[in-house]
Amino acid sequence: MRPAAITLALMLTACSAAGAGNPSSDPRPPAAGFDRLSYPRADYAEAKPGMAGGTLVVAAARDNGTLDWQLLADTNSKWLARMTGDSLVYLDEQGAITPWLATAWTVSPDGLVYTFTLRDGVTFADGTPLDAEAVRVNLDRIRNPATRAAMTTAYIAPYVRGEVVDRLTFRAHLSEPYAPFLNVLAQAWFGLISPKQIREAPETIATAPIGSGPFVVTRYVRQQEVVLTRRTDYAWSPPLTGHKGPAYLERIIVRTLPEALSRYTALKAGEVDFLNDAPAQKAAIIRSDPELVFRNRINLGNPVRGITFNVDRAPFNDPRLRLAFAKAIDRNALSRGPGFAEYAPTTAFLSASTPYRDTAVVKPLGYDPAGANRLLDAAGWQARGADGIRVKDGKRLRLAVLTSNANGLDQVLVGIQSEVRKVGIDLAIDLVPVAQQTERRRLGNYEAFGPGYWHTNTPDGLYIVYHGKQRDDGPYRGQNNSRLADPQLDAILAEARRGASPERLAALYRSAQARLAELVPAIPTSENHTLVAYRADVRGLIFDTSHNTPRFETVWLDRRGS
Amino acid sequence: MTLLRTLATRLASGVLVLWIVATLTFGAMHATAGDPAIAILGGPDALPTQAVVEEVRREYGLNDPLPVQYARYLGRLLSGDLGESYRLRTPVTSAILEQLGSTVVLGGIAGVLALAIALGLALVGAGRGPRVGGAITAVEVVITAVPNFVIGVGLMFLLAFQLRLVPVAGEQGWASLVLPVLTLAIPSSIVMAQVLRSELDEVLEQPFILTARARGLGEAGVRVLHALRHAVIPLLTLAGYVFGFLLGGTVITETLFARRGIGRLMVDSALTSDIPMVIGISLFIALSYVLVTLIVDLIAAAVDPRARLA
Numbered sequence: 001m002r003p004a005a006i007t008l009a010l011m012l013t014a015c016s017a018a019g020a021g022n023p024s025s026d027p028r029p030p031a032a033g034f035d036r037l038s039y040p041r042a043d044y045a046e047a048k049p050g051m052a053g054g055t056l057v058v059a060a061a062r063d064n065g066t067l068d069w070q071l072l073a074d075t076n077s078k079w080l081a082r083m084t085g086d087s088l089v090y091l092d093e094q095g096a097i098t099p100w101l102a103t104a105w106t107v108s109p110d111g112l113v114y115t116f117t118l119r120d121g122v123t124f125a126d127g128t129p130l131d132a133e134a135v136r137v138n139l140d141r142i143r144n145p146a147t148r149a150a151m152t153t154a155y156i157a158p159y160v161r162g163e164v165v166d167r168l169t170f171r172a173h174l175s176e177p178y179a180p181f182l183n184v185l186a187q188a189w190f191g192l193i194s195p196k197q198i199r200e201a202p203e204t205i206a207t208a209p210i211g212s213g214p215f216v217v218t219r220y221v222r223q224q225e226v227v228l229t230r231r232t233d234y235a236w237s238p239p240l241t242g243h244k245g246p247a248y249l250e251r252i253i254v255r256t257l258p259e260a261l262s263r264y265t266a267l268k269a270g271e272v273d274f275l276n277d278a279p280a281q282k283a284a285i286i287r288s289d290p291e292l293v294f295r296n297r298i299n300l301g302n303p304v305r306g307i308t309f310n311v312d313r314a315p316f317n318d319p320r321l322r323l324a325f326a327k328a329i330d331r332n333a334l335s336r337g338p339g340f341a342e343y344a345p346t347t348a349f350l351s352a353s354t355p356y357r358d359t360a361v362v363k364p365l366g367y368d369p370a371g372a373n374r375l376l377d378a379a380g381w382q383a384r385g386a387d388g389i390r391v392k393d394g395k396r397l398r399l400a401v402l403t404s405n406a407n408g409l410d411q412v413l414v415g416i417q418s419e420v421r422k423v424g425i426d427l428a429i430d431l432v433p434v435a436q437q438t439e440r441r442r443l444g445n446y447e448a449f450g451p452g453y454w455h456t457n458t459p460d461g462l463y464i465v466y467h468g469k470q471r472d473d474g475p476y477r478g479q480n481n482s483r484l485a486d487p488q489l490d491a492i493l494a495e496a497r498r499g500a501s502p503e504r505l506a507a508l509y510r511s512a513q514a515r516l517a518e519l520v521p522a523i524p525t526s527e528n529h530t531l532v533a534y535r536a537d538v539r540g541l542i543f544d545t546s547h548n549t550p551r552f553e554t555v556w557l558d559r560r561g562s
Numbered sequence: 563m564t565l566l567r568t569l570a571t572r573l574a575s576g577v578l579v580l581w582i583v584a585t586l587t588f589g590a591m592h593a594t595a596g597d598p599a600i601a602i603l604g605g606p607d608a609l610p611t612q613a614v615v616e617e618v619r620r621e622y623g624l625n626d627p628l629p630v631q632y633a634r635y636l637g638r639l640l641s642g643d644l645g646e647s648y649r650l651r652t653p654v655t656s657a658i659l660e661q662l663g664s665t666v667v668l669g670g671i672a673g674v675l676a677l678a679i680a681l682g683l684a685l686v687g688a689g690r691g692p693r694v695g696g697a698i699t700a701v702e703v704v705i706t707a708v709p710n711f712v713i714g715v716g717l718m719f720l721l722a723f724q725l726r727l728v729p730v731a732g733e734q735g736w737a738s739l740v741l742p743v744l745t746l747a748i749p750s751s752i753v754m755a756q757v758l759r760s761e762l763d764e765v766l767e768q769p770f771i772l773t774a775r776a777r778g779l780g781e782a783g784v785r786v787l788h789a790l791r792h793a794v795i796p797l798l799t800l801a802g803y804v805f806g807f808l809l810g811g812t813v814i815t816e817t818l819f820a821r822r823g824i825g826r827l828m829v830d831s832a833l834t835s836d837i838p839m840v841i842g843i844s845l846f847i848a849l850s851y852v853l854v855t856l857i858v859d860l861i862a863a864a865v866d867p868r869a870r871l872a
Contacts, residue, residue, distance in 0.1 A: 065650040065830075073608045145617035150608035157611060206651060222650070222660065223822045223830075224733060255732055257820040261715065262731040265723050269730055404606075435594060435835040438606040442597065452607075464609070477600060477610050 050556030073151035085191020085211035111177030124194035136162035179499030306525035356509035403450025482521030601835035654842035680754035688762035
């Protein structure tokens with residue numbers, strides 16, 4: 001999923017400055033060496049009922065131009081889709097699958113057939129009841145190439161056929177075992193849309209999608225605002241949230257404010273109550289402001305990779321050079337430059353909030369300039385030019401990184417550039433328009449690829465980013481920008497994808513991450529965060545277990561005095 | 563007869579300009595925008611399957627050679643069809659029309675305000691000797707040198723954040739127009755004021771001004787009734803420039819103040835390689851330039867008899 005196009009600067013240290021007015025502060029990102037970060041259940045479940053009524057004004061950095069969440073791959077659509085759509089299943093805070101619109105499910109021993117029992121009494125906003133046929137129509141829509149879904153089709157690629165067993169029993173048939181199936185179905189992009197709308201008026205989904213969620217889109221003005229009104233008959237929040245009945249808020253207005261400064265100013269002035277894409281550069285000010293609250297969450301999936309090497313290109317086709325590159329980077333020093341103390345440094349290939357994350361096996365990637373120098377010397381790059389850059393056979397040790405700064409993460413490259421120069425590597429930043437970057441990615445015409453991340457709610461994110469079949473020139477227009485095709489790693493990731501016992505999965509993902517630490521196709525630099533800020537009278541916020549984005553059915557306004 | 567012939571020539575050259583713009587943008591976009599199928603599917607951060615990519619290729623005729631695509635595109639253009647936006651999946655024409663009103667309101671008000679400020683500055687400032695004139699010029703140069711964005715942020719901090727007189731951003735009522743209008747109007751008014759003032763400086767030295775003064779006409783009367791009329795013509799020729807300035811300024815102001823509009827649509831479309839949208843807006847902008855310069859020339863001919871001979 002793409003990060004919203006906002007000016008995020010990378011910030012790489014943990015910070016302890018929680019504002020006095022903050023009713024709750026998230027656990028700080030774990031320091032290096034810790035394993036998985038667990039947020040408490042309380043962040044995902046309602047503590048006590050709130051007061052009904054009122055309008056919440058939310059600001060977001062961008063408008064996708066469409067509200068059809070099933071077609072998008074955009075990061076901004078996650079929380080918006082949750083307001084209006086519900087998924088079949090929901091994760092718990094540890095990543096296990098729990099009920100939502102499906103109250104129960106079974107998986108056949110061969111992993112090819114998933115049978116779902118649906119919750120009775122659920123309706124879409126147009127009155128259409130949720131039944132097995134509705135689920136079938138939705139999955140078929142996503143699966144159909146003519147729908148042109150940018151990501152969801154790939155996420156359920158093994159799904160071949162839906163079967164309506166009876167009114168409330170749906171069976172999904174897969175072509176091959178695919179363990180992440182339930183995880184991806186829990187994501188916001190798989191929220192169900194009224195089958196009536198899909199069949200009779202699919203062209204209206206982009207501007208007024210009809211889901212079964214707690215809010216209904218009542219007005220959408222592109223680039224301006226989305227107005228959502230609550231459904232008074234809503235009664236099927238994920239059981240894990242502990243929320244019963246309709247949302248508390250009467251109305252939500254989502255305004256698009258592309259400029260980070262405008263968003264902050266509007267929040268401070270009280271024109272908006274809640275910021276998605278809170279500007280990191282204002283985090284310290286917001287944290288110290290008793291009227292405001294700042295929350296910082298680490299997303300599941302893959303962390304930010306500062307650099308992804310094209311492993312086919314000399315001289316960095318040599319894993320020793322790539323490891324040396326990783327060792328040369330002091331991620332804490334990166335943070336002292338552009339850092340705003342919100343983004344946590346990491347060397348791991350999975351994010352801190354993702355199951356099976358392993359920090360032990362990635363220790364060699366940690367900051368060790370002496371080790372970096374030794375590796376580079378051993379690889380035959382002992383000589384240095386007048387500018388301090390290493391030379392071998394008359395060639396300078398240079399790496400050109402291709403980037404478009406489409407995700408606003410490029411500042412980290414400047415930091416990396418000065419770090420690796422200290423060990424004699426010349427990093428050249430090749431900034432091009434995003435379309436050129438995409439084209440050159442397809443052709444493999446680059447030495448390294450700029451900062452990026454891939455968020456998904458399963459460790460299968462490793463398959464998406466590093467498996468040989470995910471190269472851009474492969475069967476998917478994939479996200480494997482390193483063009484790695486390592487038979488050993490591919491076998492491990494493919495086995496994990498087919499599914500196994502938790503013990504076996506732990507072993508598989510450990511060896512996958514260990515193999516990645518040997519190959520170093522990419523260099524993780526920091527976690528990928530969700531930043532939100534809101535006024536202190538906004539209460540009851542809980543987070544989505546798949547995306548760590550806000551859920552709004554439990555939010556209420558504490559405005560008794562005003 | 564002459565007027566008709568002039569009109570016909572101008573219209574023909576206008577059509578030529580539009581064709582050139584269409585062709586150049588088509589070529590430029592296809593040369594730089596990479597694989598349109600990927601752009602249609604959301605750019606580098608999408609994860610489309612090959613089947614979806616092929617479906618898009620077939621649907622948009624992207625497998626045809628570029629000349630065939632160009633011919634098909636021109637054909638559609640001739641019938642007035644600008645195509646469908648890759649990103650929004652709505653017709654380009656309706657997407658432009660959807661955003662147009664907002665830009666016209668913003669640009670229109672800013673243009674009128676800019677003209678008023680320029681007239682005021684020029685009438686008060688002209689012919690005041692080198693000291694006052696130099697001081698005014700200095701201020702003008704500074705303002706012209708400050709980027710639009712900085713002016714906008716400065717105004718936002720002062721008026722919205724410190725004084726809380728107007729909303730920070732958005733389109734909630736007339737008050738939210740204040741910041742974008744000022745941000746747009748101030749720099750363009752300075753440009754106009756400079757031209758107008760130097761013209762006035764010159765006119766005020768003319769013998770007929772001396773005559774007017776000798777008739778006992780007051781200073782305000784001299785400036786407004788006599789000098790201004792002569793200074794307006796160069797301002798008129800500046801209208802095309804100001805029009806472009808306002809249009810270009812909307813890109814920044816619409817984004818900064820979160821307004822809908824053509825400028826923001828153009829930025830979003832360019833960033834996402836939305837080829838039909840970018841070409842559509844380029845054509846639209848070219849068309850408005852053609853119309854504006856035509857109208858300006860007609861007015862100039864009506865105001866100044868000398869222009870008719872040219």
